[in-house]
Amino acid sequence: MYNKKIIYVLTIVSGIILLIALGAGFYVSTEINKTSEALSLYRDNKEAGYHIMMFLDKSNQMYSDAFRAGVNEVAKEHNIAVELISIDRSNYIEELLDRLDLAMYAKVDGIIVHAYLDERIIGKIEQAKDMGIPVVTLNEDLPLRSRITYVGINRYNMGLVVGETIAKKTGGSGKLAVIEQKGFLRKGEQNITKKTDLMIQGINDVFERYDDLSLEVVRYIERGVLRAGTVATEILQEYPSINAIYSTDGQSTLGIVQVLIDNNRVKDFVLVSFGDNEGVLHYIGKGDIIEATIVTDYKEIGKSAVRAFYEYKTTGVAKSHVNVPMQVVDENNVESYMKEKSEAYEKNE
Numbered sequence: 001m002y003n004k005k006i007i008y009v010l011t012i013v014s015g016i017i018l019l020i021a022l023g024a025g026f027y028v029s030t031e032i033n034k035t036s037e038a039l040s041l042y043r044d045n046k047e048a049g050y051h052i053m054m055f056l057d058k059s060n061q062m063y064s065d066a067f068r069a070g071v072n073e074v075a076k077e078h079n080i081a082v083e084l085i086s087i088d089r090s091n092y093i094e095e096l097l098d099r100l101d102l103a104m105y106a107k108v109d110g111i112i113v114h115a116y117l118d119e120r121i122i123g124k125i126e127q128a129k130d131m132g133i134p135v136v137t138l139n140e141d142l143p144l145r146s147r148i149t150y151v152g153i154n155r156y157n158m159g160l161v162v163g164e165t166i167a168k169k170t171g172g173s174g175k176l177a178v179i180e181q182k183g184f185l186r187k188g189e190q191n192i193t194k195k196t197d198l199m200i201q202g203i204n205d206v207f208e209r210y211d212d213l214s215l216e217v218v219r220y221i222e223r224g225v226l227r228a229g230t231v232a233t234e235i236l237q238e239y240p241s242i243n244a245i246y247s248t249d250g251q252s253t254l255g256i257v258q259v260l261i262d263n264n265r266v267k268d269f270v271l272v273s274f275g276d277n278e279g280v281l282h283y284i285g286k287g288d289i290i291e292a293t294i295v296t297d298y299k300e301i302g303k304s305a306v307r308a309f310y311e312y313k314t315t316g317v318a319k320s321h322v323n324v325p326m327q328v329v330d331e332n333n334v335e336s337y338m339k340e341k342s343e344a345y346e347k348n349e
Contacts, residue, residue: 048081052110052309053103055096057139058086060114061250061275062152062298066341070302078310093118100124104131110309112136115147122146134312136305144320149308153296154323159202161294161326162272166203166213166244169270169291173212176203176244177235179219179228179252203246216242221252228255236263244270250277250293257289276329276341284334292330295337300324 054071056063068084075082087095096113097120103111104127111128115121115137125135125146134148141150166176178200200218207213216239221227228247232255235242247253253273260266266289273280273293283290304322312318329337 049079050109050310050313051081052083052112052306053099053106053108054082054084054112054305055099055103055114056084056086057089057092057114059089060139061277062138062296062301063114064298066297066299067302070299070304071306072302073299074303074306074310078306080306080310082306092116093121096121097124100128104128104133107131108133109313110134110136112138112305112309114139115142116140117142134309134318136308138301138305141321148312149305149318149320149322151301151305151308151322152324153326154198154321156198156202157323158294158326159199159204160206161202161328162199162246163203163206165272165292165294165328166246166270167206167210169272170213170244172210174244174270175214175216175239175242176207176246177217177219177239177242178203178215179221179231179235179245179247179256181221181249181252226255228252229259232256232259233263236265243268244272246272246274248274250275250280253277253290253293254279257283260289276337281329281334281338284329284331285338287331292328294326295329296324296326 063086071082071084074080085099087099093116100111100113100121101124104124111125111133113121113125113135115125117140122142125137125142128135129146135146136149136151137147138150138152141152166174200215203215207215217235219231219235221231228249228251232245235245236259245256247256250273253271254277256271260269260271271290273290274295275293276295277293280290280293284293301324304324308318308322
Protein backbone atom coordinates (compact mmCIF):
# COMPACT_ATOMS: atom_id res chain seq x y z
CA MET A 1 0.00 0.00 0.00
CA TYR A 2 2.83 2.37 0.93
CA ASN A 3 4.65 1.62 -2.35
CA LYS A 4 1.48 2.33 -4.32
CA LYS A 5 1.20 5.78 -2.70
CA ILE A 6 4.83 6.55 -3.60
CA ILE A 7 4.25 5.47 -7.20
CA TYR A 8 1.06 7.55 -7.32
CA VAL A 9 2.83 10.67 -6.00
CA LEU A 10 5.79 10.22 -8.35
CA THR A 11 3.41 9.83 -11.29
CA ILE A 12 1.64 13.09 -10.44
CA VAL A 13 4.93 14.96 -9.94
CA SER A 14 6.30 13.62 -13.23
CA GLY A 15 3.13 14.69 -14.99
CA ILE A 16 3.38 18.21 -13.57
CA ILE A 17 7.05 18.50 -14.61
CA LEU A 18 6.18 17.30 -18.11
CA LEU A 19 3.37 19.84 -18.42
CA ILE A 20 5.69 22.65 -17.25
CA ALA A 21 8.35 21.63 -19.77
CA LEU A 22 5.81 21.46 -22.60
CA GLY A 23 4.39 24.82 -21.55
CA ALA A 24 7.82 26.43 -21.48
CA GLY A 25 8.62 25.05 -24.90
CA PHE A 26 5.33 26.31 -26.30
CA TYR A 27 5.91 29.74 -24.73
CA VAL A 28 9.38 30.03 -26.23
CA SER A 29 8.14 28.99 -29.65
CA THR A 30 5.20 31.38 -29.49
CA GLU A 31 7.27 34.33 -28.28
CA ILE A 32 9.93 33.86 -30.92
CA ASN A 33 7.39 33.55 -33.70
CA LYS A 34 5.34 36.46 -32.38
CA THR A 35 8.16 38.99 -32.13
CA SER A 36 10.57 38.05 -34.88
CA GLU A 37 10.77 39.41 -38.37
CA ALA A 38 12.29 36.89 -40.75
CA LEU A 39 14.88 38.63 -42.89
CA SER A 40 16.28 35.60 -44.68
CA LEU A 41 13.62 33.00 -45.34
CA TYR A 42 14.70 31.34 -48.55
CA ARG A 43 12.04 31.07 -51.22
CA ASP A 44 13.77 28.21 -53.02
CA ASN A 45 13.10 25.84 -50.09
CA LYS A 46 16.82 25.44 -49.49
CA GLU A 47 17.46 24.59 -45.85
CA ALA A 48 19.55 27.20 -44.08
CA GLY A 49 23.00 26.18 -42.95
CA TYR A 50 22.89 28.38 -39.85
CA HIS A 51 20.22 30.08 -37.77
CA ILE A 52 21.01 33.29 -35.92
CA MET A 53 18.88 35.66 -33.87
CA MET A 54 19.39 39.41 -33.96
CA PHE A 55 18.16 41.67 -31.11
CA LEU A 56 17.94 45.39 -31.92
CA ASP A 57 16.78 48.65 -30.38
CA LYS A 58 13.52 49.36 -32.20
CA SER A 59 13.99 53.14 -32.20
CA ASN A 60 17.68 53.30 -33.15
CA GLN A 61 18.21 55.03 -36.50
CA MET A 62 21.09 52.70 -37.38
CA TYR A 63 18.78 49.76 -38.08
CA SER A 64 17.41 51.22 -41.28
CA ASP A 65 16.48 49.62 -44.60
CA ALA A 66 20.15 49.87 -45.57
CA PHE A 67 21.19 47.89 -42.48
CA ARG A 68 18.64 45.19 -43.23
CA ALA A 69 19.74 45.05 -46.86
CA GLY A 70 23.29 44.42 -45.68
CA VAL A 71 22.13 41.65 -43.35
CA ASN A 72 20.16 40.01 -46.15
CA GLU A 73 22.99 40.23 -48.64
CA VAL A 74 25.52 38.31 -46.56
CA ALA A 75 22.90 35.95 -45.09
CA LYS A 76 21.79 34.92 -48.56
CA GLU A 77 25.37 34.56 -49.77
CA HIS A 78 26.21 32.12 -46.97
CA ASN A 79 22.82 30.42 -46.58
CA ILE A 80 22.08 31.84 -43.13
CA ALA A 81 18.58 32.24 -41.72
CA VAL A 82 18.28 35.42 -39.65
CA GLU A 83 15.49 36.28 -37.24
CA LEU A 84 15.33 39.95 -36.32
CA ILE A 85 13.66 40.89 -33.05
CA SER A 86 13.09 44.60 -32.42
CA ILE A 87 12.77 45.62 -28.77
CA ASP A 88 11.21 48.83 -27.50
CA ARG A 89 13.75 51.18 -25.90
CA SER A 90 11.56 51.92 -22.87
CA ASN A 91 12.22 48.46 -21.41
CA TYR A 92 15.15 47.39 -23.54
CA ILE A 93 17.58 45.77 -21.13
CA GLU A 94 15.00 43.78 -19.17
CA GLU A 95 13.35 42.44 -22.31
CA LEU A 96 16.70 41.75 -23.95
CA LEU A 97 17.70 39.54 -21.02
CA ASP A 98 14.54 37.48 -21.54
CA ARG A 99 15.15 37.26 -25.28
CA LEU A 100 18.71 36.08 -24.77
CA ASP A 101 17.33 33.29 -22.59
CA LEU A 102 14.95 32.35 -25.40
CA ALA A 103 17.79 32.27 -27.92
CA MET A 104 19.84 29.98 -25.68
CA TYR A 105 16.83 27.74 -25.09
CA ALA A 106 16.32 27.51 -28.85
CA LYS A 107 20.04 26.65 -29.25
CA VAL A 108 20.56 29.04 -32.14
CA ASP A 109 23.88 29.02 -33.97
CA GLY A 110 24.65 32.64 -33.19
CA ILE A 111 23.41 35.91 -31.70
CA ILE A 112 23.84 39.51 -32.89
CA VAL A 113 22.80 42.06 -30.28
CA HIS A 114 22.48 45.82 -29.77
CA ALA A 115 24.42 45.86 -26.51
CA TYR A 116 25.07 48.14 -23.56
CA LEU A 117 27.88 47.87 -21.03
CA ASP A 118 25.65 46.28 -18.41
CA GLU A 119 26.82 43.43 -16.17
CA ARG A 120 23.57 41.53 -16.66
CA ILE A 121 23.93 41.62 -20.43
CA ILE A 122 27.59 40.61 -20.19
CA GLY A 123 26.59 37.70 -17.96
CA LYS A 124 24.01 36.43 -20.46
CA ILE A 125 26.46 36.74 -23.34
CA GLU A 126 29.08 34.80 -21.38
CA GLN A 127 26.45 32.16 -20.66
CA ALA A 128 25.76 31.90 -24.40
CA LYS A 129 29.48 31.63 -25.08
CA ASP A 130 29.76 28.77 -22.58
CA MET A 131 27.02 27.01 -24.57
CA GLY A 132 29.03 27.41 -27.76
CA ILE A 133 26.87 30.24 -29.16
CA PRO A 134 29.03 33.07 -30.58
CA VAL A 135 27.80 36.62 -29.97
CA VAL A 136 28.46 39.71 -32.11
CA THR A 137 27.76 43.07 -30.43
CA LEU A 138 26.55 46.31 -31.99
CA ASN A 139 26.22 49.82 -30.51
CA GLU A 140 28.64 49.37 -27.61
CA ASP A 141 31.72 47.24 -27.20
CA LEU A 142 31.84 44.66 -24.41
CA PRO A 143 34.75 42.79 -22.83
CA LEU A 144 36.44 40.50 -25.34
CA ARG A 145 35.99 37.54 -23.02
CA SER A 146 32.26 37.54 -23.75
CA ARG A 147 31.68 38.55 -27.38
CA ILE A 148 33.59 37.47 -30.49
CA THR A 149 33.35 40.75 -32.44
CA TYR A 150 32.18 44.32 -32.01
CA VAL A 151 30.83 45.94 -35.19
CA GLY A 152 30.10 49.65 -35.34
CA ILE A 153 31.50 53.11 -34.87
CA ASN A 154 34.60 53.80 -32.84
CA ARG A 155 33.26 56.46 -30.48
CA TYR A 156 36.64 58.10 -30.02
CA ASN A 157 36.99 58.49 -33.78
CA MET A 158 33.44 59.80 -33.84
CA GLY A 159 34.45 62.45 -31.32
CA LEU A 160 37.41 63.43 -33.49
CA VAL A 161 35.14 63.85 -36.52
CA VAL A 162 32.63 65.87 -34.47
CA GLY A 163 35.38 68.08 -33.08
CA GLU A 164 36.94 68.75 -36.47
CA THR A 165 33.53 69.48 -38.01
CA ILE A 166 32.61 71.95 -35.26
CA ALA A 167 36.02 73.60 -35.52
CA LYS A 168 35.63 74.02 -39.27
CA LYS A 169 32.06 75.30 -39.17
CA THR A 170 32.69 77.77 -36.32
CA GLY A 171 35.97 79.03 -37.71
CA GLY A 172 37.77 77.68 -34.65
CA SER A 173 35.94 79.83 -32.13
CA GLY A 174 32.92 78.80 -30.08
CA LYS A 175 31.32 77.02 -27.17
CA LEU A 176 29.68 73.64 -27.79
CA ALA A 177 26.71 71.84 -26.25
CA VAL A 178 26.27 68.11 -26.91
CA ILE A 179 22.77 66.65 -26.77
CA GLU A 180 23.20 62.91 -26.30
CA GLN A 181 20.78 59.99 -26.15
CA LYS A 182 20.14 58.39 -22.77
CA GLY A 183 21.04 55.02 -24.23
CA PHE A 184 24.72 55.98 -23.93
CA LEU A 185 24.38 56.86 -20.24
CA ARG A 186 25.41 53.75 -18.36
CA LYS A 187 23.66 52.58 -15.26
CA GLY A 188 24.59 54.68 -12.23
CA GLU A 189 26.17 57.52 -14.21
CA GLN A 190 24.75 61.00 -13.84
CA ASN A 191 27.27 63.01 -15.84
CA ILE A 192 29.41 62.24 -18.83
CA THR A 193 33.04 63.33 -18.72
CA LYS A 194 36.25 63.00 -20.66
CA LYS A 195 37.07 59.95 -18.57
CA THR A 196 33.77 58.13 -19.06
CA ASP A 197 32.96 58.58 -22.74
CA LEU A 198 35.33 58.15 -25.66
CA MET A 199 33.31 60.45 -27.93
CA ILE A 200 33.66 63.30 -25.46
CA GLN A 201 37.36 62.56 -25.13
CA GLY A 202 37.72 62.77 -28.91
CA ILE A 203 35.95 66.14 -29.05
CA ASN A 204 38.10 67.52 -26.24
CA ASP A 205 41.30 66.25 -27.85
CA VAL A 206 40.48 68.23 -30.99
CA PHE A 207 39.46 71.33 -29.04
CA GLU A 208 42.80 71.33 -27.18
CA ARG A 209 44.38 72.55 -30.41
CA TYR A 210 42.13 75.63 -30.46
CA ASP A 211 42.37 78.43 -27.91
CA ASP A 212 38.78 79.57 -28.45
CA LEU A 213 36.90 76.26 -28.64
CA SER A 214 35.39 74.53 -25.61
CA LEU A 215 32.82 71.90 -24.72
CA GLU A 216 30.51 73.56 -22.20
CA VAL A 217 27.72 71.10 -21.46
CA VAL A 218 26.40 67.62 -22.26
CA ARG A 219 22.71 66.86 -21.80
CA TYR A 220 20.99 63.48 -21.95
CA ILE A 221 17.54 63.10 -23.45
CA GLU A 222 15.06 60.50 -24.58
CA ARG A 223 14.89 60.33 -28.35
CA GLY A 224 12.32 62.61 -29.93
CA VAL A 225 11.44 66.05 -31.20
CA LEU A 226 9.60 67.36 -28.13
CA ARG A 227 12.19 66.39 -25.53
CA ALA A 228 15.02 67.75 -27.66
CA GLY A 229 13.15 71.02 -28.03
CA THR A 230 12.75 71.34 -24.28
CA VAL A 231 16.44 70.73 -23.61
CA ALA A 232 17.51 73.08 -26.40
CA THR A 233 15.35 75.82 -24.88
CA GLU A 234 16.98 75.26 -21.49
CA ILE A 235 20.45 75.48 -23.03
CA LEU A 236 19.62 78.76 -24.77
CA GLN A 237 18.44 80.21 -21.46
CA GLU A 238 21.14 78.81 -19.15
CA TYR A 239 24.17 79.08 -21.46
CA PRO A 240 23.80 82.28 -23.51
CA SER A 241 27.40 82.09 -24.75
CA ILE A 242 26.94 78.73 -26.49
CA ASN A 243 26.95 79.01 -30.27
CA ALA A 244 27.24 75.39 -31.43
CA ILE A 245 25.20 72.24 -30.80
CA TYR A 246 25.95 68.64 -31.71
CA SER A 247 22.97 66.28 -31.59
CA THR A 248 23.54 62.53 -31.80
CA ASP A 249 20.08 61.75 -33.20
CA GLY A 250 18.31 63.01 -36.31
CA GLN A 251 14.83 63.30 -34.80
CA SER A 252 16.21 65.24 -31.86
CA THR A 253 18.03 67.56 -34.26
CA LEU A 254 14.72 68.49 -35.88
CA GLY A 255 13.36 69.46 -32.47
CA ILE A 256 16.37 71.71 -31.93
CA VAL A 257 15.82 73.29 -35.35
CA GLN A 258 12.29 74.29 -34.38
CA VAL A 259 13.52 75.95 -31.18
CA LEU A 260 16.12 77.97 -33.08
CA ILE A 261 13.49 79.08 -35.59
CA ASP A 262 10.96 79.99 -32.90
CA ASN A 263 13.55 82.04 -31.01
CA ASN A 264 14.95 83.67 -34.14
CA ARG A 265 18.41 82.26 -33.31
CA VAL A 266 19.16 80.33 -36.50
CA LYS A 267 22.05 82.58 -37.55
CA ASP A 268 23.56 82.47 -34.06
CA PHE A 269 24.25 78.73 -34.04
CA VAL A 270 26.23 76.05 -35.80
CA LEU A 271 24.12 72.88 -35.64
CA VAL A 272 25.62 69.49 -36.48
CA SER A 273 23.73 66.20 -36.41
CA PHE A 274 24.41 62.48 -36.67
CA GLY A 275 22.75 60.10 -39.14
CA ASP A 276 21.02 60.47 -42.48
CA ASN A 277 17.54 61.47 -41.34
CA GLU A 278 15.63 62.76 -44.38
CA GLY A 279 14.59 65.96 -42.62
CA VAL A 280 18.17 66.69 -41.60
CA LEU A 281 19.43 66.15 -45.15
CA HIS A 282 16.67 68.44 -46.43
CA TYR A 283 17.79 71.31 -44.19
CA ILE A 284 21.42 70.82 -45.19
CA GLY A 285 20.35 70.92 -48.84
CA LYS A 286 18.59 74.24 -48.25
CA GLY A 287 21.86 75.65 -46.98
CA ASP A 288 20.66 76.95 -43.64
CA ILE A 289 20.06 75.94 -40.01
CA ILE A 290 21.87 72.56 -40.07
CA GLU A 291 25.48 72.87 -41.17
CA ALA A 292 26.36 69.19 -41.46
CA THR A 293 25.61 65.66 -40.38
CA ILE A 294 27.96 62.77 -39.70
CA VAL A 295 26.87 59.55 -41.39
CA THR A 296 28.11 56.01 -41.45
CA ASP A 297 27.47 53.07 -43.74
CA TYR A 298 24.55 51.27 -42.09
CA LYS A 299 24.52 48.62 -44.80
CA GLU A 300 28.16 47.81 -44.10
CA ILE A 301 27.37 47.40 -40.40
CA GLY A 302 24.68 44.84 -41.25
CA LYS A 303 26.98 43.00 -43.65
CA SER A 304 29.93 43.01 -41.26
CA ALA A 305 27.88 41.68 -38.33
CA VAL A 306 26.65 38.62 -40.23
CA ARG A 307 30.02 38.13 -41.90
CA ALA A 308 31.80 38.11 -38.52
CA PHE A 309 29.49 35.34 -37.32
CA TYR A 310 30.08 33.29 -40.47
CA GLU A 311 33.86 33.68 -40.34
CA TYR A 312 33.91 32.56 -36.72
CA LYS A 313 31.72 29.52 -37.38
CA THR A 314 33.75 28.41 -40.39
CA THR A 315 37.29 29.25 -39.25
CA GLY A 316 37.09 29.53 -35.46
CA VAL A 317 38.44 33.09 -35.51
CA ALA A 318 37.07 36.56 -36.24
CA LYS A 319 38.27 40.16 -35.97
CA SER A 320 37.76 41.50 -32.47
CA HIS A 321 36.68 44.91 -33.83
CA VAL A 322 35.15 46.01 -37.12
CA ASN A 323 35.07 49.80 -37.15
CA VAL A 324 32.87 51.21 -39.90
CA PRO A 325 34.09 54.51 -41.39
CA MET A 326 32.20 57.81 -41.16
CA GLN A 327 31.82 60.76 -43.48
CA VAL A 328 30.64 64.34 -43.11
CA VAL A 329 27.72 65.42 -45.29
CA ASP A 330 27.34 69.18 -45.74
CA GLU A 331 26.19 71.61 -48.42
CA ASN A 332 29.09 70.54 -50.66
CA ASN A 333 28.13 66.89 -51.03
CA VAL A 334 24.55 66.50 -49.77
CA GLU A 335 23.03 66.23 -53.26
CA SER A 336 25.39 63.46 -54.34
CA TYR A 337 24.88 61.65 -51.03
CA MET A 338 21.08 61.75 -51.36
CA LYS A 339 21.33 60.53 -54.95
CA GLU A 340 23.51 57.58 -53.91
CA LYS A 341 21.15 56.79 -51.06
CA SER A 342 18.12 56.84 -53.37
CA GLU A 343 19.83 54.62 -55.95
CA ALA A 344 20.86 52.13 -53.27
CA TYR A 345 17.30 52.01 -51.92
CA GLU A 346 15.85 51.37 -55.40
CA LYS A 347 18.41 48.63 -55.99
CA ASN A 348 17.39 46.86 -52.79
CA GLU A 349 13.67 47.07 -53.49
